[in-house]
Amino acid sequence: MTDEIVVIEGDGIGREVVPAAVDVLESLDLDFEFVAAEAGDATRDATGEALPDETYDLVADADATLFGAAGETAADVILPLREAVDSFVNVRPAKAFPGVDALRPETDVVFLRENTEGVYSGHEDRLSEDLSTLTRVVTSSASRELAEYACDFVKEGRGPAGNPDEGFTIAHKANVMRETDGRFRDEVAAVADERDVEADEELMDAFATKLPLDPGQYGVIVCPNLAGDVLSDLAAGLVGGLGLLPSANVGHDNGLFEPVHGTAPDIAGEGVANPTAAVLSAAMLLEYLGHVEEGQRVRDAVEGVLSDGPRTGDLGGSATTDEVTAAIADRL
Amino acid sequence: MTDEIVVIEGDGIGREVVPAAVDVLESLDLDFEFVAAEAGDATRDATGEALPDETYDLVADADATLFGAAGETAADVILPLREAVDSFVNVRPAKAFPGVDALRPETDVVFLRENTEGVYSGHEDRLSEDLSTLTRVVTSSASRELAEYACDFVKEGRGPAGNPDEGFTIAHKANVMRETDGRFRDEVAAVADERDVEADEELMDAFATKLPLDPGQYGVIVCPNLAGDVLSDLAAGLVGGLGLLPSANVGHDNGLFEPVHGTAPDIAGEGVANPTAAVLSAAMLLEYLGHVEEGQRVRDAVEGVLSDGPRTGDLGGSATTDEVTAAIADRL
Ligand SMILES: CC(C)[C@H](C(=O)O)[C@@H](O)C(=O)O
Ligand SMILES: CC(C)[C@H](C(=O)O)[C@@H](O)C(=O)O
Numbered sequence: 001m002t003d004e005i006v007v008i009e010g011d012g013i014g015r016e017v018v019p020a021a022v023d024v025l026e027s028l029d030l031d032f033e034f035v036a037a038e039a040g041d042a043t044r045d046a047t048g049e050a051l052p053d054e055t056y057d058l059v060a061d062a063d064a065t066l067f068g069a070a071g072e073t074a075a076d077v078i079l080p081l082r083e084a085v086d087s088f089v090n091v092r093p094a095k096a097f098p099g100v101d102a103l104r105p106e107t108d109v110v111f112l113r114e115n116t117e118g119v120y121s122g123h124e125d126r127l128s129e130d131l132s133t134l135t136r137v138v139t140s141s142a143s144r145e146l147a148e149y150a151c152d153f154v155k156e157g158r159g160p161a162g163n164p165d166e167g168f169t170i171a172h173k174a175n176v177m178r179e180t181d182g183r184f185r186d187e188v189a190a191v192a193d194e195r196d197v198e199a200d201e202e203l204m205d206a207f208a209t210k211l212p213l214d215p216g217q218y219g220v221i222v223c224p225n226l227a228g229d230v231l232s233d234l235a236a237g238l239v240g241g242l243g244l245l246p247s248a249n250v251g252h253d254n255g256l257f258e259p260v261h262g263t264a265p266d267i268a269g270e271g272v273a274n275p276t277a278a279v280l281s282a283a284m285l286l287e288y289l290g291h292v293e294e295g296q297r298v299r300d301a302v303e304g305v306l307s308d309g310p311r312t313g314d315l316g317g318s319a320t321t322d323e324v325t326a327a328i329a330d331r332l
Numbered sequence: 333m334t335d336e337i338v339v340i341e342g343d344g345i346g347r348e349v350v351p352a353a354v355d356v357l358e359s360l361d362l363d364f365e366f367v368a369a370e371a372g373d374a375t376r377d378a379t380g381e382a383l384p385d386e387t388y389d390l391v392a393d394a395d396a397t398l399f400g401a402a403g404e405t406a407a408d409v410i411l412p413l414r415e416a417v418d419s420f421v422n423v424r425p426a427k428a429f430p431g432v433d434a435l436r437p438e439t440d441v442v443f444l445r446e447n448t449e450g451v452y453s454g455h456e457d458r459l460s461e462d463l464s465t466l467t468r469v470v471t472s473s474a475s476r477e478l479a480e481y482a483c484d485f486v487k488e489g490r491g492p493a494g495n496p497d498e499g500f501t502i503a504h505k506a507n508v509m510r511e512t513d514g515r516f517r518d519e520v521a522a523v524a525d526e527r528d529v530e531a532d533e534e535l536m537d538a539f540a541t542k543l544p545l546d547p548g549q550y551g552v553i554v555c556p557n558l559a560g561d562v563l564s565d566l567a568a569g570l571v572g573g574l575g576l577l578p579s580a581n582v583g584h585d586n587g588l589f590e591p592v593h594g595t596a597p598d599i600a601g602e603g604v605a606n607p608t609a610a611v612l613s614a615a616m617l618l619e620y621l622g623h624v625e626e627g628q629r630v631r632d633a634v635e636g637v638l639s640d641g642p643r644t645g646d647l648g649g650s651a652t653t654d655e656v657t658a659a660i661a662d663r664l
Contacts, residue, residue: 074507075507075508079508103435103436103544103545104435119468119505119508119509120508124509124510124511124512125511126511126515129472130471130472130473131469131470131471131472132469132470132471132511132512132515133467133468133469133470133512134467134468134470134509134511134512135465135466135467135468136451136465136466136467136468137463137464137465138463138464138465138466139462139463139464140461140462140463141462173451173558173561175406175407176407176411176451176452176558177451177456177466178456179456179457179458179464179466180456180464180465180466183464204562205561205562205565206565208540208562208563208565208566208569209565209566209568209569209573209574210569211569212435212544212566212569212570213435213569213572213573226505226508229505229537230536230537230540230562231540233537233538233540233541234540234541234544234566236541237540237541237542237543237544237545238544240545241541241545242541
């Protein structure tokens with residue numbers, strides 16, 4: 001059965017790294033149909049809309065989407081697209097790669113970030129000249145769905161290699177947000193208990209202190225939406241930056257896969273962007289569609305190139321995007 | 333004129349480090365009257381209330397309060413006490429001290445955290461069996477008051493030594509919380525502009541990546557309440573932990589000064605806790621009350637002891653709390 005993959009390059013280096021990732025996917029000889037779609041700043045400038053309905057519909061109807069990056073319209077593009085694929089969890093691995101400069105090379109964690117609610121539910125009001133409010137939403141149903149995913153994730157050994165089947169850590173701020181994060185924490189812990197998975201917990205502020213001090217003590221971290229946003233970006237800082245990190249917005253029968261990095265306007269258009277994060281996002285897409293073995297092959301090829309292949313400028317080399325992509329494809 | 337200082341030891345090592353800080357204050361021969369008050373887990377166990385009304389009233393009526401730490405009742409104690417002193421800003425310096433192991437020794441930043449609203453406004457509702465909400469509040473008045481303080485702070489050269497009068501960075505999440513954090517960002521930026529202070533801005537997630545990668549680029553950071561909580565704790569991880577960091581909850585004519593660390597139950601009662609954070613909090617109290625020169629003398633004494641004096645176990649030494657305190661007092 002042909003899988004339909006929507007491909008959205010977006011802006012900046014998205015236009016360079018997404019084609020690279022598609023090249024890698026094509027070299028695998030799987031039965032994929034790629035459908036190009038538009039979104040981002042350039043699309044807004046050309047059409048008046050950062051995310052045209054046509055793109056939204058294509059993404060909603062696809063089997064999976066590979067997305068690059070968007071500039072100042074990022075939130076206008078990515079938040080609705082997460083909804084389009086009905087994504088309930090954002091999977092964000094952060095690990096240091098051998099041979100890549102990292103503040104904390106022993107970091108190897110995966111964030112499972114709630115992807116539908118919290119402060120992202122988008123209910124804001126200007127109640128007076130002086131005062132605005134935002135309604136933060138937490139439901140038991142979303143918390144439990146995330147927790148079920150997290151339990152499967154660790155039981156299937158998909159957590160960091162160093163921490164197989166070791167349970168997860170719930171990061172939250174339930175000492176202040178007692179009703180909302182309290183609900184989140186209690187529901188996630190209850191599901192873990194039902195599923196016989198070990199779950200410990202950490203206040204998100206304490207976690208922000210402890211992760212840089214000793215990242216080796218953490219494996220899978222389950223958290224509300226904004227906590228996951230900030231804490232996973234913190235982990236990115238420990239492994240050397242956003243440049244190499246992929247992410248998956250996982251839905252029930254659809255998914256959106258995107259590098260964590262942005263449009264990198266300083267180097268966009270020069271053909272020297274590092275395609276690693278986009279290619280690793282493609283590996284997550286492969287695994288999501290059931291091509292687990294191919295996903296692993298792509299990962300291995302990427303890691304091989306990172307450790308002794310050509311390097312782009314961000315890693316101190318002088319190779320082009322194409323050269324790195326060809327080196328990855330060569331190893332497949 | 334005698335200043336009345338309320339002293340709340342609280343729980344755990346609060347009972348050891350607060351007396352140490354009071355010793356240091358007493359050795360200065362200033363006109364202080366110390367009034368002891370109770371709060372925390374032990375108080376709750378004894379009286380049924382973590383924060384007795386009597387303590388709240390004493391704090392509200394004092395010139396300043398020195399607080400240690402509270403255990404599981406921390407939020408029940410510290411949040412009302414911040415209100416009692418009418419605190420609109422939480423000042424949190426994070427710098428690495430010479431001779432102390434730090435992941436990023438070049439870190440020297442001060443967070444100015446909004447201290448009254450955001451998700452801390454405490455409006456939570458259980459709207460159904462499945463769904464809870466929290467109403468996050470942002471006002472122009474609180475944002476502007478914080479911004480005025482921040483402008484004075486940098487203009488008076490109270491920012492990190494390496495960054496005199498260099499303006500500040502606004503850390504926020506206005507790309508998602510457009511109305512609330514948008515209001516915060518816009519108001520803070522407008523005040524900076526009126527006051528002729530340079531203000532740049534950073535999304536809080538991007539800031540969490542960039543701070544570990546390159547802390548030297550930041551000086552004073554102005555942020556909403558929870559952002560300040562998490563990002564300042566992240567900075568603590570870069571300078572070696574919470575152990576040495578003081579903080580000030582500054583109000584209009586009152587203030588509450590507290591080490592950032594907790595009760596450290598593992599070492600409580602043994603007389604080996606590091607008094608540095610409490611003593612530095614006392615230095616912030618001195619400066620707040622106008623004893624700027626004495627505050628600086630205390631700081632210098634602490635730094636002297638940190639670099640070549642006796643050390644407690646957390647810094648690899650074997651000195652007791654009393655020995656370190658005596659060494660600090662000796663240098664005054
Ligand atoms: C662009 C922005 C809306 C988005 C988010 O906050 O989720 C980004 O920071 C991310 O983490 O993918
Ligand atoms: C104890 C808790 C309520 C408090 C906070 O969140 O402000 C603490 O983390 C702090 O930073 O002082």
